[in-house]
Amino acid sequence: MIEYSLxxxxxxxxxxxxxxxxxxxxxxxxxxxxxxxSNYKKVHFKFEEVxxxxxxxMGLLLNLVQTLSEKGIKVKILGIREEIMEVFELLQxxxxxxxxxxx
Amino acid sequence: xxxxxxxxxxxxxxxxxKILDKSLQRxxxxxxxxxxxxxxxxxxxxxxxxxxxxxxxxxxxGGDYYDFYPLIDGNIRIVIGDVMGKGIPAAMLMILTRxxxxxxxxxxxxxxxxxxxxxxxxxxxxxxLKSFVTLFCADWSPSTGTLTYANAGHNIPIFINxxxxxxxxxxxxxxVMVGGLPNQRYKEVSVRLEENDSVFFYTDGxxxxxxxxxxxxxxxxxxLTLLESKDYNVGDIEKCVMSSITRFTEGAxxxxxxxxxxxxxxxxxxxxxxxxxxxxx
Numbered sequence: 223m224i225e226y227s228l229x230x231x232x233x234x235x236x237x238x239x240x241x242x243x244x245x246x247x248x249x250x251x252x253x254x255x256x257x258x259x260s261n262y263k264k265v266h267f268k269f270e271e272v273x274x275x276x277x278x279x280m281g282l283l284l285n286l287v288q289t290l291s292e293k294g295i296k297v298k299i300l301g302i303r304e305e306i307m308e309v310f311e312l313l314q315x316x317x318x319x320x321x322x323x324x325x
Numbered sequence: 326x327x328x329x330x331x332x333x334x335x336x337x338x339x340x341x342x343k344i345l346d347k348s349l350q351r352x353x354x355x356x357x358x359x360x361x362x363x364x365x366x367x368x369x370x371x372x373x374x375x376x377x378x379x380x381x382x383x384x385x386x387g388g389d390y391y392d393f394y395p396l397i398d399g400n401i402r403i404v405i406g407d408v409m410g411k412g413i414p415a416a417m418l419m420i421l422t423r424x425x426x427x428x429x430x431x432x433x434x435x436x437x438x439x440x441x442x443x444x445x446x447x448x449x450x451x452x453x454l455k456s457f458v459t460l461f462c463a464d465w466s467p468s469t470g471t472l473t474y475a476n477a478g479h480n481i482p483i484f485i486n487x488x489x490x491x492x493x494x495x496x497x498x499x500x501v502m503v504g505g506l507p508n509q510r511y512k513e514v515s516v517r518l519e520e521n522d523s524v525f526f527y528t529d530g531x532x533x534x535x536x537x538x539x540x541x542x543x544x545x546x547x548x549l550t551l552l553e554s555k556d557y558n559v560g561d562i563e564k565c566v567m568s569s570i571t572r573f574t575e576g577a578x579x580x581x582x583x584x585x586x587x588x589x590x591x592x593x594x595x596x597x598x599x600x601x602x603x604x605x606x
Contacts, residue, residue, distance in 0.1 A: 244580075245410060276533070276581060277459075281409040285455045309529075313459065313478040314501045 224250055224272070224279075234264035234296075240271040243279030251282045256289060263295060270301035280313060287319050300325045353413070357386045360416055363423060369393050369401050371467045376401065377559040378526075378586040381567070387582035388415020389528050390422055390458075394430040399468055402430050402439065405526040405586050406460040406479065406503075414456075415582075421447055422458050422503070436462035437475035437511040444477065444503045451504030458503040461526060465588060470518055472588070475511040478502030480529055485551055487521025487590070492548045495524065523562070523589040525551055530581035534570050537577045542570055559587040 224247035229236040237259060243251075259265045267286075275283070283299075290297050302310065302324060310316065316324050364380055378391040388408030395401055404426050408415040422443070429442035439462050451457055461482065463474035474482075478501060481494040500511040518524070527547075534542040546569065554565035563585060570583065 274533075277407060277409045277529070278411070281456060284457070312480070312499070313457075314499065314505060318501060318505045 223247060226250070226255060228258070230262075234266055235259060235262040236266045236268060238268045238271065242274040242276070243272055243282065244274070244276045245278035247279060247282060251286060256286060260290065260293060260295065264298075265290065265295060266298045266300055268301050269299060269303070269306070272306070273303065275306050275309070280310070280315065284315065284318065287323060291320075297323060298325050299323055353385055356413065356416065360386050360419070363420070364391070366392065369395050371399075371401060373467050373470075373592070374465075374588065374590045375559050376403065376465070376586065376588045377563060378405070378584070379563050379567075380582065380584040381579070382411070382582045383530065383579045384412045386413060386416040387411055388419050389530065389582035389584035390419045391526070391584055391586045392423060392426055394427065396430070396464070398466075400464045400466045402436065402462065402464050403526065403586060403588065404439075404460060404462045405528065405584060406458050407528045407530075407582070407584075408458045409456045411582060418451070418454070418456055418458065421450065422460070426460075426462075435475070435513060436464050436473060437513040440475050440477045440500065440503065440511040441509060444501075444507070444509050448504055448507050457505055460503055463524075463526075470590070471515050472518055472524060473513055473515040474498065475513045476500045477509075477511060478505065480527060480532075482527065483525040483548065483551060484516070485523040485525065485555055487519065487523070487555070490552065490555065492552055518588075518590045520590055520592050523551075523555070523559075523587060525562075526586040526588075528582060528584040530579075530583040531566070531570060531585065533581060534574050534583065535577055535580060536574050542573050546573065559589050562587055562589075 223241055224243050225240045227238045287297050368377055376393065380389050380391060388411050390406040392404050393401055406422060408418045408422060425443040425446045429439045433439045433442050440460060459479040460477040461474065461479035463472055465472050476498045481497055483492060484495045485492050495516060496514050498512050498514045501509050532542055532544050532547055550566050550569040554562045566585060
């Protein structure tokens with residue numbers, strides 16, 4: 223289950239995520255976070271405190287980034303742990319989401 | 326057009342809720358039976374080796390998938406996959422994937438082509454449904470002893486060398502998960518398997534199985550278990566892996582579906598021409 227904190231900066235919104243990104247995070251991501259961050263032009267999601275992402279979590283992340291990108295919002299994902307990044311690369315998420323998303 | 330707003334809705338009285346619960350339970354059980362029947366399809370038998378698969382859903386039904394498809398040239402096409410999510414939604418997409426795999430296998434010549442055809446067939450549906458499937462597809466040729474494979478974002482299977490007892494992942498091959506991007510071509514890699522070599526295909530529910538402290542089973546424990554059980558037949562190796570996971574998790578709730586497929590090579594006959602086409606038994 224994921225939790226988050228928001229830091230609105232001058233040029234962008236920082237979203238710090240805490241906990242596992244999994245199927246139990248669906249409502250938090252889709253019903254709370256997505257509508258809120260849609261009001262910003264640039265959003266940085268920080269993953270330092272996310273120890274585990276399952277396949278449902280990857281689907282949530284994929285849809286979050288794609289939905290925001292379609293609205294013209296610039297998204298960056300920072301601080302992904304090495305073991306999670308390995309799985310993302312296996313799924314080729316960086317290729318699917320485009321260059322410059324994962325920092 | 327499929328309408329959903331004309332469906333009869335129960336009132337919220339206690340009696341109506343009981344009827345609805347009973348009806349839902351019955352339908353879930355029926356869906357589970359359908360999935361068990363479809364997953365427990367016939368396992369191909371062939372000379373010079375054995376293959377077997379098994380799956381344990383985290384909930385009543387699951388989104389993991391494995392299948393075998395005997396090809397006309399005597400080869401066997403093996404597929405293992407993991408639909409995003411779990412439970413009933415994943416199970417519905419698993420059935421969609423199974424249909425796409427079976428029809429693609431009929432019309433394609435290689436595992437890479439099969440993955441391309443599956444992606445073409447279900448990409449639009451998966452995007453609409455905001456889902457994806459990881460798939461690993463391999464053709465085993467009993468006559469040449471060659472395993473040719475392609476990958477759509479799935480875990481690389483583990484290779485157990487029967488002679489040197491080296492246990493490692495098969496040579497890596499990458500590819501975008503099914504539903505990720507349209508018009509994908511999937512690279513293929515071939516390896517030669519010798520007598521007593523095994524290949525262990527699996528889904529991430531195995532290495533990500535958690536105990537009560539939140540520790541994961543991880544690849545290292547799986548490798549050790551496969552080494553310990555290397556001399557067994559495929560059925561017994563599967564039992565050893567399941568038993569090892571159960572011991573590790575100590576009754577902690579299973580978070581994800583667990584699925585594995587084992588291919589083990591036995592002594593090959595000198596006379597290749599005597600090899601029969603694989604039969605489903």
